[in-house]
Amino acid sequence: MMAQVSVAWDVRREIGSGLIGSIGQIKPRILPSEEKPYPPRVSAQFTEEIAEPVYFPKVVYITELPESQYRLKRPIAVFLEQGEEGWLASRDDLGICCYGATVDEALANFALALLDDYDIYALAEPNELTEGACELAEWLREVIERL
16 A cells, blocks of 8 residues: 655745756755745645535627617627526616516516616716716617617
């Protein structure tokens, strides 16, 4: 039976101490643990506990709008997450977060909220809006067209 031994080592490159060969090759030097300037780092920790799974939102693209008098000029990325009782479609930068029992319902609710924002911000006079609202209105006009 063969025993496994963990070895921690460092490779140091020292100019002028003869560790660099004549053609520029580096000769590694293994330092004993008592000569190391810092303790070895632990790269992983194992536990017997089962951790909760981590879920990341999916990115989906809306390519069509539910109302025929509007048209998307380009697809819009939306973050989609599954909750305990349904789906959440959101974009933090737009301030839109919509829920639905199904993926299609959540995306349809997101699209309707986006159109509501378009009607409020993109059609408003610029002097009526704050600086952030003006930027949102400009983005909405770049992405959505009213037919």
